[in-house]
Amino acid sequence: MTRTAIPTEEVAAIFKKEFGDGISDIEVREWCEGSKKTPIHTLWMHIDRSLLLKAVSCLIEIDYPHLGVISGCDTGDDIDLVYNMMIFFGIRGREINVTFVVTLPKSDLSVPTISGLIPGAVYTEREKIEMLGIDVTDIPDRRGLFLPADFPKGVYPWRKDETGIQEGHVKELWAVGRPENRPAPPVKPKEKKEADPVEARTPEKDVPAPEEVKKDE
């Protein structure tokens, strides 16, 4: 199987040609590190929700991508879903990190699942459902992932509005106190030793007070 890498600009051109006005803010970025300043290529674009599946299919035609993760970002009135995908990996220095940003208004947070095209996406899509309250349509598995079973319904930890974590949800560790009503330990409590003569000795006589040390110096 041979794959030929194409430059980032060409990938950007393919998307521009294919989707026209459906994509915006298309941006090619480079970042260099090391003594030789080896470039790392990234391509960012905003995509209309209705074009998401077509855009992923288009990317698969260029090269089957590795989906890194789908991140989510509460921007106030909207939620941005950020799809991070890598193409042309395995070809030294030619990998392109393609990022789709899909903006969803909070009034309608539904987005089609991409797991039909990339089966591994289910995991990260499930996380978006529980952390941001996104409605991922047609996802084969919509159970929660990370939150405990008794976590309150309708609270989404990554949200920054009234459905996010509120003041009352956060417990300060120092204020929690020691657990009470614990069962008795299976071993007998140790009997108290009689006062040790060494410990009973008053330390003031042996150790000089800090002020005295300073005076000596």
Next chain:
Amino acid sequence: MSEMGKKATYNIPIGPIHPSLKEPILFTFRMNGEVIEEADFAPGKAHRGIEWMGMRRNPVQIVHLTDRICGICGVSHTLAFARAVEQIVGIEVPERAHYVRTIIAEFERIQSHLLWAGVAAHELGFETLFHLAWRVREESMDVIEYLTGNRVNYGIVQVGGVRRDFTEDQFPRIERALHYYEDVAGKLLNLYLNDKTVSLRCRDAGTMSYEDALRLCTVGPTARASGLNMDVRQDSPYAAYGDIDVQAILPEPYMGETRGDVYDRIVVRLYEVVQSVGIIRQCLDQMPPGEVLWEKKYPRLLAACKKASGEAVGRVEAPRGECLHYLRMDHMDHPQTWKVKASTYSNQMAWLGMLKGEQIADIPIIVASIDPCMSCTDRVAVIGDEGGYVLTKEDLHRLSVEKTRRLMQ
């Protein structure tokens, strides 16, 4: 036989407590006799909400928080986060700092892979090999402690560089460690790859095809063992990897074929230890002089971070695979969004296919084979028709050891 066919399936839960993972896991297996019909897992039994905490802290505070995401690959998370901030703020990291970062990241890979190799041997019941692997691992831990001051939570990476430089008088100690690993590598490879016990248990166990590895978005040695040519160090060379010849380790050049089984995962990890030694040596030879930190004064660094806005992705090849941090900053002290994607996050889906059709006794080694920090098998309860019984980790381990013994007869 007909009775056997009628036998109802039963479920085994495994887990959920495991202290060293970000996601301790509860497994549920639907069993038919000894054979796993279907596997499922539920992570998040002790989710710490680190991303939520990070979104209320400034980048310098988050750097030290990222150190504590994982006890084994502390530098990977810190580096991925620092790289994301640097891209948004536009910080040019001094060249020498790139080399310091690379050296410490490679020592971390050596200790992580050897830790895994020991765990794998233990799961097979090969205790002498387990002790050998962990004894050999100590050398890299000692060097890490010598260089950074800590065995874990190194606290060496800072936004814009590293907090400590490596000086010339420290090089002989590093060189001694590299010699040690070169000497011992042949012995380790021979013990793991030519031993009958290891190959009996690991060959064709927990296989994953190339297509599955690609479609399930797997990363790191798990993906490479299935023939997927993918390594962030090679594909998007960060730090000093662009100056050094790094190629993804695949099983085919060493074994002549790719089977995508547990054995191939051992092959990939052990040869990566050998590769890491080479990378560190090249770094020591090429290390340029100069500063190691872009800005020493924290208020200035934080002011620069506060001025910046934008989004970036920091990716690093952690010992277990790609570690990805997505960061969005918007003229605030704290980031607008911070998403941490650890390597195991990507690899967990692979378990489902790997475990299907395998036996209970193979669970420990297959679950361990993607290197989820350590084997997740803490406690197993078998719920059958007759009330059910509980298999402890010791029982599960005993089953695995007994299978090795049976095969050896």
